[in-house]
Amino acid sequence: MTTELNFKEQAFLQIQDRPNAPFHSGCKMFTWTCNQSPIKNFTSIEFVNEYTAFLSIKIKQHSEDFGPSKILSNHLDEWHVLLNRYQLMESCHGEIGSNRHMILNQKQFTFMPRAIYQIRFFLQQPSPIWKEFSIVNVQIHSQSSLSKDRKPSIERLLASTLINDDQMTETTFTKIPLITELSQHLQAMWTICAKMHQSDYGSDRIKRFDIDGSYDVQILSST
Amino acid sequence: MNSNIDEKLKQKFLNQAQKLLISSGKSIEDLQTLFRTIQQSDQYPYFQHIFKSTEVIPCDEHKYEIEYLKRGQAAWEKRIVKSLNTMCTEVNLPLARRRNESEMRSVRRHWNELGHISGDLNRFRPVYSAKDFLDVICVLVNPNLKIDEALWNSGLIKIPIVTKSFVEIKAFYSDLCPNIIQYCSDETFNEAKEEENIKLALQILEKKLNIKSVREYARRGCPSSLRGKLWSAMLNIEHCNWHVTYFNYLKQNVIDFDLLVDNLYFKDVKLTAVNDDQLFVFEDYLYQMLLLFSRDTYVQACFTASASGCQPTRSFIKKKSGVEECSVVYPPNGIIPFYGFSMLVAPMCFVFEDPVHLYFIFRQFYIKHFFNLHHISAAPNAIIGLCVLFESLLRQVSSELWFHLQNIQVQPLRIAFKWMMRAFSGYLACNQLLALWDRILAYDSLEILAVLAVAIFVLRKGNVLKESSETAIEAIFSDISSIKVIPLLQFFLGS
Numbered sequence: 001m002t003t004e005l006n007f008k009e010q011a012f013l014q015i016q017d018r019p020n021a022p023f024h025s026g027c028k029m030f031t032w033t034c035n036q037s038p039i040k041n042f043t044s045i046e047f048v049n050e051y052t053a054f055l056s057i058k059i060k061q062h063s064e065d066f067g068p069s070k071i072l073s074n075h076l077d078e079w080h081v082l083l084n085r086y087q088l089m090e091s092c093h094g095e096i097g098s099n100r101h102m103i104l105n106q107k108q109f110t111f112m113p114r115a116i117y118q119i120r121f122f123l124q125q126p127s128p129i130w131k132e133f134s135i136v137n138v139q140i141h142s143q144s145s146l147s148k149d150r151k152p153s154i155e156r157l158l159a160s161t162l163i164n165d166d167q168m169t170e171t172t173f174t175k176i177p178l179i180t181e182l183s184q185h186l187q188a189m190w191t192i193c194a195k196m197h198q199s200d201y202g203s204d205r206i207k208r209f210d211i212d213g214s215y216d217v218q219i220l221s222s223t
Numbered sequence: 224m225n226s227n228i229d230e231k232l233k234q235k236f237l238n239q240a241q242k243l244l245i246s247s248g249k250s251i252e253d254l255q256t257l258f259r260t261i262q263q264s265d266q267y268p269y270f271q272h273i274f275k276s277t278e279v280i281p282c283d284e285h286k287y288e289i290e291y292l293k294r295g296q297a298a299w300e301k302r303i304v305k306s307l308n309t310m311c312t313e314v315n316l317p318l319a320r321r322r323n324e325s326e327m328r329s330v331r332r333h334w335n336e337l338g339h340i341s342g343d344l345n346r347f348r349p350v351y352s353a354k355d356f357l358d359v360i361c362v363l364v365n366p367n368l369k370i371d372e373a374l375w376n377s378g379l380i381k382i383p384i385v386t387k388s389f390v391e392i393k394a395f396y397s398d399l400c401p402n403i404i405q406y407c408s409d410e411t412f413n414e415a416k417e418e419e420n421i422k423l424a425l426q427i428l429e430k431k432l433n434i435k436s437v438r439e440y441a442r443r444g445c446p447s448s449l450r451g452k453l454w455s456a457m458l459n460i461e462h463c464n465w466h467v468t469y470f471n472y473l474k475q476n477v478i479d480f481d482l483l484v485d486n487l488y489f490k491d492v493k494l495t496a497v498n499d500d501q502l503f504v505f506e507d508y509l510y511q512m513l514l515l516f517s518r519d520t521y522v523q524a525c526f527t528a529s530a531s532g533c534q535p536t537r538s539f540i541k542k543k544s545g546v547e548e549c550s551v552v553y554p555p556n557g558i559i560p561f562y563g564f565s566m567l568v569a570p571m572c573f574v575f576e577d578p579v580h581l582y583f584i585f586r587q588f589y590i591k592h593f594f595n596l597h598h599i600s601a602a603p604n605a606i607i608g609l610c611v612l613f614e615s616l617l618r619q620v621s622s623e624l625w626f627h628l629q630n631i632q633v634q635p636l637r638i639a640f641k642w643m644m645r646a647f648s649g650y651l652a653c654n655q656l657l658a659l660w661d662r663i664l665a666y667d668s669l670e671i672l673a674v675l676a677v678a679i680f681v682l683r684k685g686n687v688l689k690e691s692s693e694t695a696i697e698a699i700f701s702d703i704s705s706i707k708v709i710p711l712l713q714f715f716l717g718s
Contacts, residue, residue, distance in 0.1 A: 207523070
């Protein structure tokens with residue numbers, strides 16, 4: 001399941017005393033709150049970078065209107081750091097990584113939350129040479145609960161493969177030709193295989209450029 | 224995306240499982256015994272772990288994808304296509320056609336002197352030169368850049384790429400510092416030492432160690448007698464029968480089809496290699512290599528590997544335009560040659576005698592390195608990265624020289640660009656050039672080209688500081704054929 005986040009207002013964080021400072025703080029923040037049900041079985045976050053140098057993510061695992069229990073367990077309401085100052089660009093002054101398409105998952109996150117009620121992104125770009133920085137097309141991927149118990153396990157994989165194989169044998173071998181004929185074919189195939197093996201073909205593939213022996217080209221298409 | 228990775232992993236696992244079952248020697252009757260056998264194996268925990276942490280995709284894959292550079296490359300390709308189309312109408316020849324019987328016979332007969340089939344070349348001109356390409360790179364500007372570029376970068380290239388600093392370059396090329404003896408440089412060698420080195424190289428080659436060990440050796444140069452073998456090892460090309468078959472297949476394609484780009488190659492060889500007093504002897508050899516190269520669809524791999532995501536030029540087979548199944552890549556290798564292209568092959572003719580071997584070495588060298596020299600991309604090894612490296616190194620190493628050139632409004636990159644785009648081929652003496660190319664392969668990087676270009680500027684600094692006109696500066700660098708590459712690099716990197 002994929003949840004798309006749409007961030008309209010990505011305001012700069014301002015330096016406290018100087019709201020009209022001629023320079024910006026190089027830091028942006030935005031928060032997304034889920035309206036309906038929280039995101040469960042969260043797996044990864046996907047986005048396209050646009051000149052953000054560092055990314056931090058914090059999340060809330062519990063909803064704010066927790067009712068009376070909110071008062072009791074105030075700590076439940078805390079922000080948890082999911083990702084801390086993750087580097088998106090090799091150098092904040094340089095081009096490399098600036099338009100990168102990223103998928104962050106378990107490997108990068110500090111922990112895997114059970115549920116996400118609120119998620120907050122902090123974008124940092126310390127270099128002053130860029131006009132804008134943001135991240136776009138942010139998507140949160142989660143496993144739907146059905147697929148949870150369909151974790152790829154070796155047993156399952158083998159079983160599925162073997163079952164498929166069984167089906168194949170059933171369909172393919174309904175009509176078996178004469179044994180002599182079969183063995184002749186097999187021998188021929190074996191010889192071909194052996195020949196192929198002898199002649200070292202390397203990894204090069206022949207991709208023909210002509211189509212049915214014709215390569216008459218008049219004009220190049222510019223698209 | 225995930226399913227793709229699962230698929231690969233699944234294949235790997237099934238292969239492993241098969242091997243395991245065969246090696247166990249037990250007969251497997253049902254699923255349960257199969258599980259048990261696999262569970263008992265050493266690899267079970269490994270695969271169990273891998274399956275649990277699937278859907279890992281490499282994050283670095285898209286690192287060099289920069290939108291406006293992609294657009295720049297696309298616009299540039301469009302321009303080339305347009306100019307090729309115009310030429311096609313001007314000379315009134317089709318881009319490609321099948322030869323008739325007598326033409327085929329003629330090509331076959333003249334295979335070792337292909338110059339005979341070239342026809343009238345006066346009507347052809349190179350599609351683009353280094354200067355055209357530099358002009359294209361110069362106008363690329365990042366739309367997201369805030370500060371007026373002139374303030375922080377007085378060079379030609381306005382693309383903010385962070386390259387290695389001089390200190391990092393020195394560390395990277397530490398084997399080229401002056402106190403390390405280089406093999407087979409022109410001076411300083413006694414024969415006993417040289418023999419010892421050759422023995423060492425032979426040992427390394429015989430043992431068939433990994434590429435790294437060969438590279439490690441070649442960092443200090445390759446003896447000319449073993450250069451071919453060392454290059455093959457570094458490019459991972461093992462000569463085999465399949466190469467001969469493939470070579471003949473390409474040859475047949477040359478015989479069967481007549482391409483317009485052939486004329487561009489013919490013209491290019493005539494304009495460059497034939498005029499070179501060391502290389503003119505290889506004229507016919509070059510025709511063979513280049514025509515085969517133009518028909519080799521394997522070269523299209525450059526485009527899939529390059530991060531810019533661009534596509535080779537397409538066309539449609541006659542009368543079926545617009546139909547996707549009839550679209551073909553033109554030329555078959557996807558590369559439209561520029562002025563001086565043949566010089567990328569020519570020096571290799573000194574190293575390899577056998578045309579088949581030469582062809583595959585050149586192809587690999589091109590795909591791995593030279594392709595980057597005329598392709599817009601943000602990768603540090605590509606031409607833009609080299610240009611930025613050149614300008615930044617020159618600023619760091621000799622600010623006096625840099626500001627003098629800025630004052631008299633001469634852009635040093637305008638002089639150095641053509642050297643780098645051709646990997647110095649045609650500008651240096653051949654033995655020097657090959658020593659330089661040894662280092663490209665050994666360090667697996669083209670950055671040495673920018674380093675050498677800066678070193679040449681520093682070498683002639685004295686003369687440059689005395690002059691104040693552009694033509695005079697150009698004259699200083701018009702002939703660099705007397706330069707001894709390795710001692711110069713050693714001097715420069717040791718400074």
